[in-house]
Amino acid sequence: MHTRSYSMHALGLHPLLRRRFSPSSFDSAHELGSDEVDLLLEAARWAPSAGNSQPWAFIVGRRGDDVHARLVPYLAGSSATWAPSASVLIANLSHRYVEDTSWDYSEFALYDLGQAVAHLTFQAQALDLFVRRFRAFDRRGVASEFDVPPHWEVTTMSAIGRPCDPSAMGGPLRLARQRRPLAAIEWRIRSASAE
């Protein structure tokens, strides 16, 4: 069972946002077609970015293919227990520097990658897929394995697929974790005290 915590406002959220959660286990029998994978990347592709800089790239491994087999050894002990059974593993890359310099490619490279991964996640939800993003992997190892040059960073990974428990997908509200209350994320205009 998931802990459910929500406000009245949460009930008004778009279903794809309301039902979103990050599975802790994936159905190892589910496979994702290449058309669906392309659609996920297409969603990321059309995300907005500062000056249309598009500071993102993706290493995509479908379970059973060569790229997937090359990604799995770089998972950390924690993610290695659950991530390989997802239908797809994606390494999310951000364009951090101008090539051969220490100059930022864009002040918003990480922010924009976050937007792109969110867009991909939204499209995944529309396909009844769920996404768990994580950092528990060997960044340098993945970069070396796929010859990622130093001006790009392997920032996060996403595991995408069907959760093990299909009933987890059908609920009216899928807010598995606590969040700070709405009043706390709207900046306190009057008190303006530090957090």
Add this chain to the structure above:
Amino acid sequence: MHTRSYSMHALGLHPLLRRRFSPSSFDSAHELGSDEVDLLLEAARWAPSAGNSQPWAFIVGRRGDDVHARLVPYLAGSSATWAPSASVLIANLSHRYVEDTSWDYSEFALYDLGQAVAHLTFQAQALDLFVRRFRAFDRRGVASEFDVPPHWEVTTMSAIGRPCDPSAMGGPLRLARQRRPLAAIEWRIRSASAE
């Protein structure tokens, strides 16, 4: 008219992604209710973040209210021409440092703020609202005006409302800008040449 550029894949995107665009002008007669504003913040609130760190906060001004009037003077010359007519202006804050230190609060503060702003944008689209995010404003000025302490950053702003041209909202595909092709954002596994 918008320049339309799309692939076959783009036609399969969820309508809220397919129709999303960043308006260059907003209908100054449109107003947003406080319930709708709360729903936008609720969408951001439930975004995922590294270790559930939720490194975001929002300064929200509805056109006509005091916060809006205090935000507008800090718009840059470019954004001052179009942003004040949006129904809502939001300053998007990221929790960059542990208070009174130079330690990162989270390696993913910007990435996670990007995700939260994207979630807010999806919810806006679901309410037939459109969002333009921008950097053209005086960060220090806004921080000072609202007593934002140094461990928080005023990272971006969002203008939210109805576009001036209502016909811009109805199209089947709303992809106003060019993007790199799909093949370019999937990391070239074999050639792996630097970009």
